[in-house]
Each structure stands twice: as C-alpha cells, then as structure tokens.
Amino acid sequence: MEITMNKQRLSLSVFFFLAGFNFASWTSRIPTIAGALHLNEAELGSILLTMPVSSLIGLPLSGWLVTRYDSRIPLTAAFLLNAVSLSLIGLADTSFYLIIALFLFALSMRIFNIAVNTQAITLQKQFERKINGSFHGLWSLGGIVGVGVTTLLVSLEVTIVPHLLSVSVFSVLATLITTQYLLRNDRSTSGNKLSLGKPDPAIVYLGLLVFFAAVCEGGMFDWSGIYFQQVIKEEVFTAGYLIFMSFMALSRFISDRIIDRIGMARTYVLSALLIFSGITLAILLPSFWPAMVGFSLVGFGTASVIPMTYTLAGTSTKYSPGVTLSIIVTYGIIGMLIGPPLIGYLAHAFNLKVSFILFAFAGIMLIPISQLFFRLEKKV
Template sequence: MHGLTFASWASRIPTIQENLRLSASELGGVLFGLPVGFFISLPFAGWLIAKLQSKRVVVAASVSYGISLVGIGMMSSAFGLFVSLFAFGFFANLLNISINTQAVAVESLYKKKIMASFHGLWSLAGFAGAALGTWMINHSVSPLYHFGIICITFVIVNTACAFHLVSKDDAGGEKRPIFAMPDRTLLGLGFIAFCSMMVEGAMFDWSGLYFMQVIQVDPGLTGFGYATFMVAMAGMRFAADSFSNKVGLKKILQVSGARATTGLLVAVVFPQMMPSLAGFFLIGMGVSSVVPMVYSAAGRSRSVSSGTALTAVSSMGFVGLLIGPPIIGFIAEASDLRISFLTLSLMSVAVVILASRLPAPSNLDR
C-alpha cells in the first residue's frame, strides 16, 4: 500500500499542476515540501519506534499517510499543496522506517532473508499505482476522488493487517540503546546505501533524457530505458533473498555493484538502442538488492535499536537519492550526459569497495 499510495500521487502531478496553474519553477518549489517533510521526520522515526514499537507506528502512520494523500487532492493553492506534501513526506517516511523494522522482525522469525521480496512487492505496487493513475486520468477522475479511493482502501487493508503485525521488534529480547553513535558497520552500510541510491535517483530522473539526447530515439521510445530499468529492479528483488541466503551479504553487495558498474559502462560506451537497454537492465539488477540487503543488515545491529539503525542508514541513503539527480545535471551542463553516467559508475565501484570492507560474514548474516 505504501508503494501504491506514492505512485498514485506521482501519477497525478501533471493534473495537479494544470489544476493549480503552476509554472515549472513554482511546481519545483512546491514539490520540495515532500523531502522537507521526509527529513523532518528522521529525528522522530527511530525514537518513536523504540518507544512505541514499530507495530503501533505502522498503524498510526498508515492512516495518517492515507489521509495526507487526500489532503493533497483537496488543495487549491500552492502553499496548501506545499503543506500537504510536507505532511505526506513526513508520514511516508515514518511508515517506511517502521514497516522495514517490521520486516526485520519477520526475518528474525523466519530465520532467513526475505527483505528483498518485500521491496519487490513495493516495486510491483508502484507499477500498479502508475497504471491505476493512468486509468483515472483517461476516465477524467479528479485527483480528490482518486486519492479518496486509495485512502479508503489503505484504511481497510491497514485494519485487516494490524492484527497480524509483529508485536516486539527485537525478537531476541536483547536490550539495545535508543541513541548511540553509529558504529563502523552501520556507517559502512549507510555509505553503501548512499552510493547505490545516488545511482537509483539519477536513473529515475535522467534515464528518459539519456535515451532522448544521447541515444536519440523517437519520442515515443524515450521511456523504454526507464521501463527496462524498473522491470529488472523489481524482478531481481524476488530472486535476491534466495541468492543472499546462499552467498551472504558481502558477496551479493559486491556482485550488485559490479552489475551496476558494467551496465553504466555499456550504456556509455555503446550509445545505441539495444546495447543501452541491456546496460539499463544490468543497472536495474545491480541496484535492486542493495537497499533491502543493507536495511536487513542494519536492522540486526547490536549497537542500537532496529528503528534507530534503520533511520541512520536510510537517512544516508536518502541524501544520495536527493543529490544524485542534480549532480548529474551539473556534470551534464559542464560536459554531457555520457560523462555524467560515466561519473555515476564510480558510485557503483564504491559499493564494491565498501562491501569488501564490511565485517566478517558471520557478523552480518546471523
């Protein structure tokens, strides 16, 4: 439902821009409310989860997240939309961290890796949300009614699932501090998330332009690169858990970084349609497993509580997601997009190097 809700909002951005008569620069300023809300929630997320347990935070954040989506559809001014997006980002991140904490607890009960499959479901929900948004637009359904349907569905699903959530986050009963300086392992995981999500963010925003400006495909084909990337990312997440259970965290992170690096180099060296699609497929495979695997390892940290560890690592990752696209833009302005993507490959190389410096597998794959 998190992925469905977020994709539902994203699919209606053009409609909302048209309804409020916002210019491109005005829309850019308004959209900034979402990451601001995300960042403001970070100090609260780990503390709330440690104090209340993730189950309660999931239930409360789910309802608030759905209601904030309806608020977006109700706004008739740029300022109101900014405030609604602030709330949307705030509760989206509370739900993101708390539900990942739940996933860590479920993994502990299963005694094997299943985190990537959860993230794969998020990706599928994102596809569903985008498809539903397209259907709503084609049938002239207003954003308010669209978002209202999503909110009601969210509340129903939330109510049905609340009784089945894990009550205690730390199944082992080990007492861990709420606040502490991140240890070397958490910092390493955070930097890996930063590098991988920087690549991911750049692909989200620049893949279409890469196919338009570098590959120079017909306008109707510019979305093929992004679609190929997303299909590879979603599909690989369902295979990542089995792979990780066999080879361990360090190996899967190293392989993932190598795949993303290879994909970026293929797209840069062979700027034609088919080689670039193959490259984007490899990039999607490469970034697919990194975040769920890193979140899973962070949630098992012995130095701080699960919620606090996930907050720290996801915060570093989100910084990479935010700064990746503008950095690519600055480099492209100074040179071109091929040089930008070549520079981006250094982030994937960094994933391989940082993964090799993580502690022994026995400390990460327990």
C-alpha cells in the same frame, strides 16, 4: 505459532506492496505535475528537495516512536497520513501547495519506513530462511503495478486528481483491515540509546552503502520518466520507469536465493557492475531499446542493496533494530537529498545525459565500501 507468523508475514506483505504502489503513483506522475506547474529541471530539482529534508526531520521522530511503542502503532498512523497526503499532491495547483503536500508525504513515508522494516527484521528472526528480500520485492511489485496503472490512466487521459484520490481511498481501507494482524509486542528493551562517542565503523559502512544505493534508486524513481520524455523522446514516458521497477521486483524476489548461493559480498559487487553498465549503456546509446536494456540492468543491480544492508543492520549488537535502521536510513536520506536534486542542477547546467553519470559513479562505489565492511567483520 506458524499460522500466526504467516498472518503477520501476509499483513506486512500488504503494507510493503501498498507502499510501493503509492510511491510509484506519485513518482510516475512527476512529468505530469512538472508540465502542469511549468517547472524546468532546476525548479523541479529544488521542489524535490522537500522530500529528503522532510525525511531528515522525521528521522528522530521515527526512531523515538519505534522505541517508545510497538512498531505497528507508528506504522499504521504513518501509512494513513501517507495516503491522505498522496491525494493532496494531486490537488496541489501551485508550487507552494505541492511543497506542503510533499513534506507530509515524505514525513509519513519516513516514519512508516522505519516501522515496517523494524517489523520485517524482527519477523525475519523467527523464520529459518531469509524472507526480507521478498518484502522489498513486494514493494517493487507494488511500484510496477502503480506505474502500470498510471500508464493506463495516462493513455486514457485520466487526470491526476481522480487517480491519486482513488489510490488514497483504497490505501486507507486496506490499512484499516490489515493492521490488526501486524506483529505485536516488538518494542526493544535495550539498545535504544544512541552513543555520542566514536561511531561504529560497521554501521558507518552500512550507512554508506545505503547512501550510494539511495542516490541510484531515488534518482531513478524521480528522473527515469523525465529521461525517457526528454532524451529518448518517448511519448509514453513511463516505459523506462516501468522496466526499471519490473527488473527491480524480479531481482528482489530471487535475491535471497542469489545471496544464499554466492554470498552477500559477491552480490554487492554484482550489483555495482550491473548499475554501472546499465547507466553507461543508456547514456552512450540514447535510443529506446538500449535505454530499456540499460534501465533493466540498473533495476536488477539496485534491487538487492537495501534489503541486504537492512538485514546486516539487524545483526548489530550495539543498538536495537529500530535505532540501527534510524542511523543507516539517515545516510539514505542524505543520498536522496543530494542525488535527485543534483541531477536536476547538472541537467540544467549541461544536459540530462551528462547528469546520469552520477548514477554510474554511485553504483560502482558499492564495491570498495562493501569490501571494507566485510573485511572489518572478519576481524571481529
């Protein structure tokens, strides 16, 4: 039994790592794509709207798939589509084709996200210790490696097409090898139908936590490279993204221990303060080292929020894990829908430094929302 559980954990770890690697391979190439297609901040912000809109469209489908089938089936199919659509992003030579590629990429990513986290929550219940944070840590580690590979390829002047095509081929091969070891027979038999009555306050609070985390996390993914390119004037524009991802991964690997020591309620407060102080530092002192320190604080602060919230979602007595995740991920997608494009519009209207105040606000909002959730839990 223990050997099987470890194989399942290892296979899930591979998928989390590859998902982070693929996502970072795309986001770290955003400045390259924007330059090649001659996009200004507002135009780029509008194109980035494709991803959260596609994710919203994919949410009902993903929720239905994880309640209709074992989660490994939509997980595998979605990740294969994700790998193929990544190569289409590299091949896009017009804004129209880029939008189509991003639509497929985001749709497959949403289905994969629900399926892989359903697996993670189910597997977590079989372990005596917390392991969910380590899965998300591997996602961030994959992101670090992805940014590192992109930074190397940019310095070697390797173009985007062979870069993303290579990542796609590797992802397909890894999926075909790893999928056989995923958790089986995890489809829930109850809690699969949404109630149209009064919303569950606990799930609403969890959704809001994911919303504000998504504004920060998604915005940093999309705009940290642009910030270092345009505000910091750094030629190797991936430096800010890389330090952000590095500290996010570091935090996620130790987050389970931090939570065990100080509790989830205090961890949310700590996360909020780190995000706020990090963004403030990068805005007030827009030079290389202060920005690097600031982005590292933001990475450390954002890291624990989504894994913690997903773990809390798995304790819901009203819905199955797949349905609960579908509900709260909707809030996250709305955060992605509002955050990154709004940064683009604010940057176009004012400047990029001013627009980053949005991240500081979203970060500090984690404190009152998390306090409301834990007060509600004490009453139950």
